[in-house]
Amino acid sequence: MKPIKPKLIFHEPDGLPDVALVEATGIDNQFPRHVHSSYIFTLIDNGERKLSVNSTTVTIKTGELCILPPGIPHKCEPISTPESELYSYRALCVTSNYMVRLTTEIYGRYCREPDFDPEIAYTDYDKTSFEDCFTLIHVPGTELERQAALNSFLYHIIEKHSRGERLPRKAGAQLVALQRVKSFIDQNFQRQITLPELAERACLSPFHLQKIFVDEYGRSPQEYVIFKRIKEAQRLIESNTPLIEAALKSGFSDQSHFSKHFKKVIGISPGRFSKENI
Incomplete structure (x- = not known):
């Protein structure tokens, strides 16, 4: 077959x-x-x-x-x-x-x-x-x-x-700190971001920030940065942006690094995705 x-x-x-x-x-x-x-x-x-x-x-x-x-x-x-x-x-x-x-x-x-x-x-x-x-x-x-x-x-x-309504998440200082970090990543994912920089914004230790970020969002801060870059690259590719340009604009400086993470997050290579979705 x-x-x-x-x-x-x-x-x-x-x-x-x-x-x-x-x-x-x-x-x-x-x-x-x-x-x-x-x-x-x-x-x-x-x-x-x-x-x-x-x-x-x-x-x-x-x-x-x-x-x-x-x-x-x-x-x-x-x-x-x-x-x-x-x-x-x-x-x-x-x-x-x-x-x-x-x-x-x-x-x-x-x-x-x-x-x-x-x-x-x-x-x-x-x-x-x-x-x-x-x-x-x-x-x-x-x-x-x-x-x-x-x-x-x-x-x-x-x-x-449906088994009823979803309970609202509990508010608290740590949740506010996580939301502040997530918002910062959403606005700055194209540039280099370090864990100590994010921890300083959250007023938490890097280890503790990493732990509670994973608990809340299912990804580490570093993984969330990559995810945001890949979703931006996906949007650009769907808009007929050349692959290399999409990689650079979304924050990747290395094409092989971009391709590896794109397949990991999306499920197929950037080239195959481009052929199927343009």
Whole structure:
């Protein structure tokens, strides 16, 4: 059997600014511990995925859906089998604000973010509307249909599988310090940033900052800098920026270093990503 080339395509549907869709085939990366800033609804189309949340490991099989609320530290990887090159999945990425609006609409009162159990492989979901979300991205002039398909899928998920509202995070001096450090990285990730510099801003020791940053965001400060650079490079590549220029503008000075981290974070090489997404 001829190996299938890895494919990873991102879609931003017209009329749905709070949503992104992902189609992936042949991605064999083992993704280290990380978090997402939005809700991720992932359907395994072929193969199996191992998902580790806290101390629990769950196997998500073909036809099953995984729901990850934002801010949940986790690791994931395809399970190695003779058919592993056929591993494929699709994902809906939805912002917290959109989920809050829909939940409020469903229950007729203001609601916080809905909560879901990331350790469950869901089989009872609206398969038709999920399929429609991906079918309609290739059809022009169907914004209302795309909106209807998305809302139908999410309404069913929220009503049937939400386990209530997500509790707000506790405030405190350390959380404020972490948010200050994260904001600084968000604004300065293209330049060289050192851990002692960040620790000074947080008024914490480098060791303690590293520990609580990982606990809160699923990545170390250094890993978060790399993540921000890769996401900026991804945005530039999708805007048809040449790869070398995208690497330099996002903060990388070495092309091999850029390629290595891009594949680790995104799942495929920058060149392959460029071919699939421009």
